[in-house]
Amino acid sequence: MEQITRYIEAHKEEFIQELASLCRIPSVSGNEKALGEAAAKVEQSLSSLGAATEVFEAPGRAPLVYAEMGDGPRTLLVYNHYDVQPPDPIELWSSDPFSPTIVNGVFYARGASDNKGNLMARIHAVRSLIQSGGKLPLRIKFLVEGEEETHSRHLSTFVREHPETLKADGCLWECSWKDPHDRPILTCGLKGLCYVELRAKGASHDLHSSYASIVPNPAWRLVWALSTLLDTDYRITLRNWMKEAKPLSDADKRTIGKIDFDGDALKQMYGLRGFIRDMSGSELIREYLCAPTCTICGLKAGYSGDGAKTVLPAEASAKLDFRLVPDMTPEKLLHALRRHLDENGFSDIELNELGGVMPAKTDCEDAIVKAAVAAARWACGKEPIVYPVAPWSGPLHTLCGTLGIPSVAFGIGNAGSRDHAPDENIRMSDYYEGIRFMIAFMRCYSTI
Amino acid sequence: MEQITRYIEAHKEEFIQELASLCRIPSVSGNEKALGEAAAKVEQSLSSLGAATEVFEAPGRAPLVYAEMGDGPRTLLVYNHYDVQPPDPIELWSSDPFSPTIVNGVFYARGASDNKGNLMARIHAVRSLIQSGGKLPLRIKFLVEGEEETHSRHLSTFVREHPETLKADGCLWECSWKDPHDRPILTCGLKGLCYVELRAKGASHDLHSSYASIVPNPAWRLVWALSTLLDTDYRITLRNWMKEAKPLSDADKRTIGKIDFDGDALKQMYGLRGFIRDMSGSELIREYLCAPTCTICGLKAGYSGDGAKTVLPAEASAKLDFRLVPDMTPEKLLHALRRHLDENGFSDIELNELGGVMPAKTDCEDAIVKAAVAAARWACGKEPIVYPVAPWSGPLHTLCGTLGIPSVAFGIGNAGSRDHAPDENIRMSDYYEGIRFMIAFMRCYSTI
Numbered sequence: 007m008e009q010i011t012r013y014i015e016a017h018k019e020e021f022i023q024e025l026a027s028l029c030r031i032p033s034v035s036g037n038e039k040a041l042g043e044a045a046a047k048v049e050q051s052l053s054s055l056g057a058a059t060e061v062f063e064a065p066g067r068a069p070l071v072y073a074e075m076g077d078g079p080r081t082l083l084v085y086n087h088y089d090v091q092p093p094d095p096i097e098l099w100s101s102d103p104f105s106p107t108i109v110n111g112v113f114y115a116r117g118a119s120d121n122k123g124n125l126m127a128r129i130h131a132v133r134s135l136i137q138s139g140g141k142l143p144l145r146i147k148f149l150v151e152g153e154e155e156t157h158s159r160h161l162s163t164f165v166r167e168h169p170e171t172l173k174a175d176g177c178l179w180e181c182s183w184k185d186p187h188d189r190p191i192l193t194c195g196l197k198g199l200c201y202v203e204l205r206a207k208g209a210s211h212d213l214h215s216s217y218a219s220i221v222p223n224p225a226w227r228l229v230w231a232l233s234t235l236l237d238t239d240y241r242i243t244l245r246n247w248m249k250e251a252k253p254l255s256d257a258d259k260r261t262i263g264k265i266d267f268d269g270d271a272l273k274q275m276y277g278l279r280g281f282i283r284d285m286s287g288s289e290l291i292r293e294y295l296c297a298p299t300c301t302i303c304g305l306k307a308g309y310s311g312d313g314a315k316t317v318l319p320a321e322a323s324a325k326l327d328f329r330l331v332p333d334m335t336p337e338k339l340l341h342a343l344r345r346h347l348d349e350n351g352f353s354d355i356e357l358n359e360l361g362g363v364m365p366a367k368t369d370c371e372d373a374i375v376k377a378a379v380a381a382a383r384w385a386c387g388k389e390p391i392v393y394p395v396a397p398w399s400g401p402l403h404t405l406c407g408t409l410g411i412p413s414v415a416f417g418i419g420n421a422g423s424r425d426h427a428p429d430e431n432i433r434m435s436d437y438y439e440g441i442r443f444m445i446a447f448m449r450c451y452s453t454i
Numbered sequence: 455m456e457q458i459t460r461y462i463e464a465h466k467e468e469f470i471q472e473l474a475s476l477c478r479i480p481s482v483s484g485n486e487k488a489l490g491e492a493a494a495k496v497e498q499s500l501s502s503l504g505a506a507t508e509v510f511e512a513p514g515r516a517p518l519v520y521a522e523m524g525d526g527p528r529t530l531l532v533y534n535h536y537d538v539q540p541p542d543p544i545e546l547w548s549s550d551p552f553s554p555t556i557v558n559g560v561f562y563a564r565g566a567s568d569n570k571g572n573l574m575a576r577i578h579a580v581r582s583l584i585q586s587g588g589k590l591p592l593r594i595k596f597l598v599e600g601e602e603e604t605h606s607r608h609l610s611t612f613v614r615e616h617p618e619t620l621k622a623d624g625c626l627w628e629c630s631w632k633d634p635h636d637r638p639i640l641t642c643g644l645k646g647l648c649y650v651e652l653r654a655k656g657a658s659h660d661l662h663s664s665y666a667s668i669v670p671n672p673a674w675r676l677v678w679a680l681s682t683l684l685d686t687d688y689r690i691t692l693r694n695w696m697k698e699a700k701p702l703s704d705a706d707k708r709t710i711g712k713i714d715f716d717g718d719a720l721k722q723m724y725g726l727r728g729f730i731r732d733m734s735g736s737e738l739i740r741e742y743l744c745a746p747t748c749t750i751c752g753l754k755a756g757y758s759g760d761g762a763k764t765v766l767p768a769e770a771s772a773k774l775d776f777r778l779v780p781d782m783t784p785e786k787l788l789h790a791l792r793r794h795l796d797e798n799g800f801s802d803i804e805l806n807e808l809g810g811v812m813p814a815k816t817d818c819e820d821a822i823v824k825a826a827v828a829a830a831r832w833a834c835g836k837e838p839i840v841y842p843v844a845p846w847s848g849p850l851h852t853l854c855g856t857l858g859i860p861s862v863a864f865g866i867g868n869a870g871s872r873d874h875a876p877d878e879n880i881r882m883s884d885y886y887e888g889i890r891f892m893i894a895f896m897r898c899y900s901t902i
Contacts, residue, residue, distance in 0.1 A: 197664070199764070201762040201764070208726075209724040209725055209726055210724055210725030211724070213724060214846065215747070215775045215777070216645070216777070216844075216845035216846040216847075217742070217845070218747035218748075218749040218775070218777065219688075219730070219741045219742055219745035219746075219747045219777070220729045220730055220733060220738055220741055220742045221724070221726060222688075222726070222728075222729070222730055223688075223749060223750060225750035225751075225752075225753055226684060226688070226750055228753075229680045229681050229753075230681055230686050232677045232681075233677050233678055233680075233681035236674060238678050238799070240670075240671075276657040276658055276659075276661060276669070277657055277658030278656075278657055278669060278670070280670075281668045281669065281670070282667070282668055282669070282670055285668060290668055293667045293668055294665070294667055294668045298667075299663070299666035300666075301663045301666040301764075302671060302673035302674055302677065302755065302756065302767070303663060303673075303756050303757055303762075303763060303764060303765050303766070303767070304755055304756035304758040304763070304765070304767070305673055305676075305677075305753040305754060305755040305756065305758065305770060306753060306754065306758035307750065307752055307753040308750065308751050308752035308753065308773070309751055309752040309773060310752040310753065310754035310771070310773065313808060313809075314751075314773065314775070314808040314809045315751060315752070315773070316647070316649070316749075316751060316847075317751050317752070318749055318751070319750070319751070319752070322750075323758070325758065325762065325763070327663045327666070327764050329664070329666065329667070351686070360762040361762045396664075397664035397667065398662065398664040399764075426662075
């Protein structure tokens with residue numbers, strides 16, 4: 007390991023330059039040229055490791071980069087993506103989002119954390135191992151897609167068409183972050199998601215509000231319908247819906263019991279007066295990680311500019327995000343929601359699905375999780391925190407759920423990395439830790 | 455009367471040119487130059503009648519034009535305004551809003567109906583009467599303000615400071631319209647208004663919706679609070695609020711009983727499937743005219759653009775318009791609403807008043823109403839419809855309520871006049887009818 011450490015030390019500058027070069031490409035959905043350039047650069051980096059690479063291209067789809075190399079008792083699939091969120095609102099960036107900038111050991115660029123930094127740290131780990139005379143202890147397969155930020159809309163087809171190619175014993179998922187106390191968080195699953203829009207319609211155009219005593223108001227219809235979905239304790243009231251949630255396993259409970267979650271830090275960071283139902287301690291972290299949700303993400307009706315406008319809106323809409331836990335599915339949610347609206351007298355409310363993804367979860371005492379715990383402990387010098395499920399979502403089920411592959415996520419971000427926001431960043435020290443983690447993880451996973 | 459009719463016939467072109475000249479001035483709130491020009495033009499038109507005029511100017515206030523002339527057993531106050539609504543959305547106009555255009559006998563311009571057309575028809579009536587050798591049968595006082603479209607914010611001070619100047623037996627209010635069957639509508643009062651904004655606040659900035667199971671969501675708080683204000687039959691549920699509504703008088707009931715309100719025409723015009731509580735007939739018109747309302751005019755929270763964004767909003771707000779009937783007041787509404795929110799567990803919801811005006815009402819069998827009915831019947835050749843109260847609002851209480859002056863409104867608009875909207879218009883035939891109405895009305899009111 008000493009030799010590897012020396013190699014990493016000697017090549018830090020080169021690694022950061024290579025990461026910066028990838029982050030200069032504005033590989034945002036819709037920019038086909040940039041997506042193609044980013045895919046090509048990723049393919050180069052992977053083939054420079056000596057991997058057999060393949061770029062899967064198809065009309066209307068960002069290229070999928072695949073690479074495989076190494077041998078050993080286990081096969082590890084590594085999932086990342088080279089596409090990034092749009093940089094908007096661009097005026098809030100302290101420096102250009104596509105001109106990587108280093109200030110006080112912090113690397114700023116769109117994609118620094120999500121997900122180019124994580125991808126390159128893994129590639130640089132393999133390079134460091136090989137170049138310093140080591141040998142890959144397992145077979146490794148990289149799958150790097152370019153549509154993660156736009157719901158991985160072609161991934162399921164690819165998985166269905168290439169089950170043998172993607173076959174593996176375990177998967178290292180794209181990313182994770184450190185908590186506010188710099189403890190690495192490992193996650194064993196992701197919540198699912200069903201994103202819908204509810205829409206109520208009234209007159210053919212906005213009317214003067216003098217008609218309000220006789221003409222139905224779609225804004226009221228929407229408010230009444232919404233108010234039946236969640237009680238004022240934030241408990242979802244769809245009939246039989248909560249019964250779809252699979253009870254936590256003993257392993258989940260044990261794992262959650264070990265989490266020392268700092269609610270006060272969260273309150274302070276986000277200016278909160280308190281949590282839902284005044285929760286704290288183990289209840290707070292259990293609900294955060296494991297509870298299904300129903301969130302109003304947006305409301306829109308009538309006039310919302312400055313001052314007063316006496317208008318009776320013609321239309322009102324709400325965007326709702328339901329997070330799903332096993333065994334909930336987007337299909338079941340849509341069915342339960344439509345039925346609920348109809349049964350409660352709101353069959354006039356339109357329901358449109360805007361996106362859905364299944365929940366996915368690995369047993370948190372699985373070998374791959376144990377390997378990640380050991381590797382993170384060694385690389386970061388701190389006891390990692392294991393989340394049986396992370397409260398966010400992603401195409402984990404599409405890839406690992408479908409293929410039956412256990413997975414774990416580790417990443418180089420921290421609590422202030424601002425993924426999806428202006429001034430996205432990583433600490434360079436975390437980048438090098440990420441390289442060390444990957445080397446240790448491959449070794450642990452090959453033997454555990 | 456024949457001589458007057460000949461005079462009107464001979465001067466139609468001149469009248470329309472004078473109206474067009476006033477409509478060319480973009481006297482929108484904020485455009486001080488245009489407001490001053492419009493006030494000056496109105497003053498000229500009034501002094502050309504031989505009236506004693508006065509322009510009341512004060513810093514930060516659009517000029518108030520006052521004129522008085524004539525003698526007789528009664529004094530009539532005539533209220534109008536020369537300011538207009540902004541022309542936005544300007545791209546929806548078929549011709550320039552400030553370049554009056556006549557197509558097929560219809561005069562298009564911002565202010566054509568609201569309120570320059572009504573004002574000029576009244577001035578042209580006095581001119582026609584005098585120039586054809588007649589004599590004003592009463593003392594007439596014109597009050598023409600320039601801030602009606604911005605809540606007449608200096609009118610109450612002016613009224614308080616000039617009670618003797620404004621003293622009158624009755625008032626002809628600014629405008630009214632014909633119904634879809636071209637029957638002139640006379641109104642004896644206006645609903646009051648209290649316009650408020652409710653606002654809920656959460657985290658210091660929008661969060662990722664993965665926090666939804668533990669962080670309170672202001673959009674839910676707002677929806678729950680709103681849903682307690684009105685039941686699903688659109689009945690206001692503020693405690694004791696409906697008791698503030700003064701019962702209808704027998705005269706009101708008789709007057710409403712005579713109204714043949716065409717609900718089907720309204721449904722068709724606005725693409726409605728039905729009315730609130732499936733109302734029809736006399737219930738429909740009674741509720742339309744006489745019921746207090748609570749209207750969601752606007753909703754705003756989080757993300758409402760295209761597609762999905764998984765955001766937990768930091769803030770949510772609603773604009774609400776409460777129409778008031780006697781003896782409700784904006785102050786009482788604010789008190790009842792705040793108390794309701796507090797009593798229902800929503801003391802966290804901010805309540806901001808954005809404007810208020812008192813309801814006002816004249817007995818619908820008052821002499822001034824009778825005079826207007828007779829004059830409208832003669833001028834329009836149809837039986838007018840009398841609304842004991844109109845469902846819209848205006849500074850009627852500020853002027854007539856404060857001074858104890860009975861009032862009635864007649865106007866030259868029709869059901870398609872598009873006040874406040876693109877392509878505002880009047881039919882020229884209605885303009886000449888408006889002149890004839892005014893002459894007849896002055897005569898009737900002086901003798902009735």
